Amino acid sequence: MALFPIVIVLVLAAMWWMRRHSTLTRQCRWRAERTHPAPPGQAHFRCAACGAETDCPNGKTPNQCLRP
Known part of the structure; x- marks a missing residue:
């Protein structure tokens, strides 16, 4: 029962980290x-x-929508 709050915090931290990077x-x-x-040292996407x-x-790959 003591592990339940720790697991919840870890799950929330993992969700926040994944959302932050995409x-x-x-x-x-x-x-x-x-x-x-593409310019030297870069790739065209x-x-x-x-x-x-x-x-x-x-x-690296783009991580934001660039829709016009």
């Missing part, structure tokens, strides 16, 4: 476009759902 909407699906030229485009540093 602000994507369900419709956004970012795809790396390897054929599109295009959303398959809405068509938004952006460049991000290598190893």
Whole structure:
């Protein structure tokens, strides 16, 4: 019974952490476009759902909806 409050706090902390690192909407699906030229050290991404485009540093993906 003493573990119950600890488990609740851990679950809430995990939910907060996951929400903090992603602000994507369900419709956004970012795809790396390897054929599109991007600045050195960056990758070009295009959303398959809405068509938004952006460049991000290598190893990172967009985490926000950029719908016009």
